[in-house]
Amino acid sequence: MSDLLSIGYTGLRAYSKALSTVGDNIANAQTPGYARRRLDLGEVPSGTNMVLYRGNTSPGGVDIKGVVRSVDQWLINDARISSGDSERASAKLEWMNRVEGALSDDTNGLKTALTKLYTTADQLTADPSNPTLRAQFLQAASDIAAGFQTAASRLSSLSEGVSGAATAEVTQFNTNLDALEQINVGLRKARDGSTNQAALMDERDRLLDQLSSQAGVSATFDAHGAVTLRATGSGDLLVGGGVVTPIGMTTAADGRVSYTIGGSPFPNATGSLAGFAEASNHIADQRAGLDTMATQFAAQINTAHQAGVDANGNAGQPLFSGTSAATLTATSLTANQVAAANATGTNGNMLAFGAMRGVNDPEAKWSGHLATQAQATAAASAQNAAAMTRADGAAAARDSVSEVNLDNEAAELLRFQQAYSAAARIIQVSRETMQTLLSSL
Structure with missing residues (x-):
């Protein structure tokens, strides 16, 4: 159950930050010089796996690696x-x-x-x-x-x-x-x-x-x-x-x-x-x-x-x-x-x-x-x-990478909302399962 709770917790934390990042993009869509940002997410590595040995399957959830700006240095130059x-x-x-x-x-x-x-x-x-x-x-x-x-x-x-x-x-x-x-x-x-x-x-x-x-x-x-x-x-x-x-x-x-x-x-x-x-x-x-x-x-x-x-x-x-x-x-x-x-x-x-x-x-x-x-x-x-x-033309090419597109952000907002709800559901399922196990003792 601890793994399930951990997965749910990391999901809530990651998707909450992702929603905040999308909201920041939407709020700054008209801000001069603002480059679109996205949250870089990665899998949490399992503690039981090594390079030459793989143990039992043990998912660890999602990890926030940081905020990434959508830029192309060549286009900027x-x-x-x-x-x-x-x-x-x-x-x-x-x-x-x-x-x-x-x-x-x-x-x-x-x-x-x-x-x-x-x-x-x-x-x-x-x-x-x-x-x-x-x-x-x-x-x-x-x-x-x-x-x-x-x-x-x-x-x-x-x-x-x-x-x-x-x-x-x-x-x-x-x-x-x-x-x-x-x-x-x-x-x-x-x-x-x-x-x-x-x-x-x-x-x-x-x-x-x-x-x-x-x-x-x-x-x-x-x-x-x-x-x-x-x-x-x-x-x-x-x-x-x-x-x-x-x-x-x-x-x-x-x-x-x-x-x-x-x-x-x-x-x-x-x-x-x-x-x-x-x-x-x-x-x-x-x-x-x-x-x-x-x-x-x-x-x-x-x-x-x-x-x-x-x-x-x-x-x-x-x-x-x-x-x-x-x-x-x-x-x-x-x-x-x-x-x-x-x-x-x-x-x-x-x-x-x-x-x-x-x-x-x-x-x-x-x-x-x-x-x-x-x-x-x-x-x-x-x-x-x-x-x-x-x-x-050069500015348009640069903006195609860095500019905030409200339609895309709306889609991202919906995606992360669903992911956040799913993470919350994982915690709920974990809680209900734990209660069932405890009540059966």
Whole structure:
């Protein structure tokens, strides 16, 4: 009877824990980072059996070996790699779209102002002494200077914005490193197969997911599940052996973002931090290109205007001053100071203006610049779409193993309920048999 009672008792204990585990799965079905758990059950070995000798049949019941998380490490690693690529593409695309907006005509009116300058010059060829057209010509020049200044200001703000976003991301990355080390401390103390260990591993994996989405990292695990984390590119230790090495960030004068670890460069080609760095490089290139275009435009237009003669017979003055897009300023001139004439006639210089219009004029160059930016943004959008598709597929494959399926849990709940009832019935039968035996004495 003692064997029968023992079998019933171990069954009640095991199936009670199994029901609790199923209930935990159901309760955490929507909890981010939670991996489905199951109870690992095994037969209690008989004390009368040995390797080379088997005695009488003596069932021992069921034993709880521990809580097991439903995970596939290969799928987890694949999901983290694809997530890092997706976050890099997404972070870059966001700022590429903002750059395109900063350069658009709706924002700065530069394309419209350039067209207006040449259109007014064409109109002045027919009526060079018209004061209204002369004033419109000067206004177009002023609008161009304002457009360059607006574009420069917007790009400068974007440069500061991406630097701020990268700084916040670095802070969060370092916070996650500290939290991961605390999880390591807990895992080294946790009992194998315990619910506490499973919860710590869930949090460990959630932190590793976040870190992988931020930068390229690689993880290895010891027998307790504690993680050693290194930078993928350089192999530098980030977390391990009680050591946490935070990363740093620097912003160059032109806004380019770079990262360091232990005072050395932190090479990183994936994650949101890589996306911010690439975006900062693109914005810096756009700012430099805008300055070059502004100075070249000013030099070209100033040379053309100074080649003419104004209404008072004086040589034409520069239309612009400044050494960058941000400092480009229209010269304060009166309508009579527009140099419409030259040695060939009263409209000769405006005719020369019209002849400038073509493949290499500022208007065409600016349109080409906008087209190049649009192409770069479209390419970034395509990369982002591909990376997202890849990440979604990897996440779905991972979830197929780790995600809680309520239908399956309901079936498990019914199965363990029946098993629990059966174990209780075993104890009842044991009790009734014992009473029958005792009453017969």
